[in-house]
Amino acid sequence: EAEVAQSPRYKITEKSQAVAFWCDPISGHATLYWYRQILGQGPELLVQFQDESVVDDSQLPKDRFSAERLKGVDSTLKIQPAELGDSAMYLCASSLGGRAFNEQFFGPGTRLTVL
Amino acid sequence: GQNIDQPTEMTATEGAIVQINCTYQTSGFNGLFWYQQHAGEAPTFLSYNVLDGLEEKGRFSSFLSRSKGYSYLLLKELQMKDSASYLCAVADLTGGGNKLTFGTGTQLKVEL
Numbered sequence: 001e002a003e004v005a006q007s008p009r010y011k012i013t014e015k016s017q018a019v020a021f022w023c024d025p026i027s028g029h030a031t032l033y034w035y036r037q038i039l040g041q042g043p044e045l046l047v048q049f050q051d052e053s054v055v056d057d058s059q060l061p062k063d064r065f066s067a068e069r070l071k072g073v074d075s076t077l078k079i080q081p082a083e084l085g086d087s088a089m090y091l092c093a094s095s096l097g098g099r100a101f102n103e104q105f106f107g108p109g110t111r112l113t114v115l
Numbered sequence: 116g117q118n119i120d121q122p123t124e125m126t127a128t129e130g131a132i133v134q135i136n137c138t139y140q141t142s143g144f145n146g147l148f149w150y151q152q153h154a155g156e157a158p159t160f161l162s163y164n165v166l167d168g169l170e171e172k173g174r175f176s177s178f179l180s181r182s183k184g185y186s187y188l189l190l191k192e193l194q195m196k197d198s199a200s201y202l203c204a205v206a207d208l209t210g211g212g213n214k215l216t217f218g219t220g221t222q223l224k225v226e227l
Contacts (some may be wrong), residue, residue, distance in 0.1 A: 009141055032214070042119075042202050042217030043158065091157060097212075103148075105213060106157035 002026040004107035012113045018080035021110045023038050025094030035091040082114045119218035121203050135188045135221045137203030145206040149188045152200045194218045198225045
């Protein structure tokens with residue numbers, strides 16, 4: 001069964017350092033999402049891609065976060081510099097895309113701890 | 116903007132039935148999703164409602180009333196493995212994307 005792949009699964013870093021997360025969506029999925037989930041809360045959308053284009057990055061803290069999906073396949077989310085409040089689970093999801101119902105499939109996530 | 120409200124915690128007994136409610140306010144409504152999330156794991160899809168009424172899938176059912184901005188997830192014949200967080204999420208078409216906004220989740224504990 002096809003799955004969304006993410007790496008690393010766990011990342012510990014010190015504040016002010018740079019971190020990067022990678023996501024490989026299910027083959028053929030045009031839409032890719034990055035979410036941040038703080039413990040005890042629901043996932044919050046950071047950025048949404050349709051192919052290589054950003055559709056929604058209204059909740060992305062652009063002073064320190066960046067995301068790219070250069071070839072419209074895999075994607076990288078970067079934080080520079082990391083802050084203590086960035087400690088969270090970072091989830092990637094993908095879907096076929098389009099305006100009709102399309103289930104979002106989630107990857108296993110990257111748990112980030114900033115010390 | 117969107118506002119999604121669901122209870123923080125619920126406790127139920129193995130073999131029983133539990134109903135988890137979700138209320139929402141949104142524009143550009145394009146459906147309501149329920150996801151299950153076990154601790155430390157990714158959310159997994161349970162159900163999708165876009166029209167009013169009840170959708171049944173095995174032990175799980177989901178109901179939607181668009182006029183009331185209300186949904187519930189019904190879990191029957193509860194098992195210990197059903198202990199998890201249940202996330203209500205609303206799909207919104209405004210802004211050009213099919214965006215999901217999640218509630219904070221309801222932590223369900225199933226006891227013997």
